Amino acid sequence: GAGSVANTPEAGDVEYLAPVTIGGQTVNMDFDSGSSDLWVFNTQLSLNTLSGHMAYNPAQSSTFQLLPGSTFSISYGDGSGAAGNVGTDTVNIGGATVTGQAIELATDVSTSFVTDTQSTGLIGLAFSKLNTVKPVQQKTFFDNALATLPEPVFTADLRHNAAGTYEFGAIDSTKFSGPLAWTPVNTTSGFWQFTSQAFAVGGGAPSTSVPGGQAIADTGTTLMLADQSVVDGYYSQVQGAVNNATVGGVTFPCSATLPDLQIDVGGTMATVRGDDINFAPVDQTGTTCFGGLQATTVQPQIYGDIFFKSNFVAFNGGNNSLGVAPH
């Protein structure tokens, strides 16, 4: 059946956590449409590492089964990562249930995850071809759930500093306004990848031909990481915006009025509200603010939580498409 859970932004909308029940144990996880491993803090980790975290205890689950000889090791572009061994258990997300889901039990986690005590791990929702389990690659929760969901979809409704929703198996049209604009997804990369070739600033004339012209929908990345041409075009319209090498990105006066960004999603222009591009102050006085839109040289571009705060997104695993609408 379908499943729906509330998600909650951590302070500063850095990440969005939602409850997942694994073998009867409910833990808060980071739902990540930009990766494909479900890994958890668990009782194999040292008490130091576990300090402050919830932890999954496989010994307490009557449905846990070890996958002998299976391991995982994942690293993310920000240099963080996790590694460990693997078992299976029953996973229930708001009523949507999968038995025999691969549960990757970290025995090693990088510092940024250790200090992030509200998160018990990640639940990857990209395509299973990116899963890192060896010797036998494992499927994501969504992949395993597809056949049993009323509709082969999951949706992300992320809000600024407010509770939102992750839903599996249904599209709740009360969560967005107007029709969903659907675009085909190119699954070759293993991400929810689509064409994004143009942008406009504050309703101005659209640019054309953004280099690479591809982007992914990634709930696991905090910011919106776009091509330099998009970033330059946007911040050229923001008084006092500078590339601040010290803090590692574009900053501007917190008092600046930020224009909306219109960005191409498979031929339809989606809007990212200017307010959501004012991500956070970088100083105690709240004078200088860090942009939610930053440049990346990697391709494809990464439309993270900043994008989702203005746009409801439906991920259709039945026909590999994305539906986007303002919310």
Ligand SMILES: CCNC(=O)c1c(-c2ccccc2)csc1NC(=O)CNCCc1c[nH]c2ccccc12
């Ligand atoms: C900055 C995080 N994002 C990435 O590294 C990333 C990249 C990527 C690749 C190279 C350079 C920069 C970014 C491509 S797709 C992609 N997306 C993901 O990897 C999605 N999963 C991020 C999980 C993640 C990494 N660090 C965290 C810290 C807190 C919560 C979650 C995380």
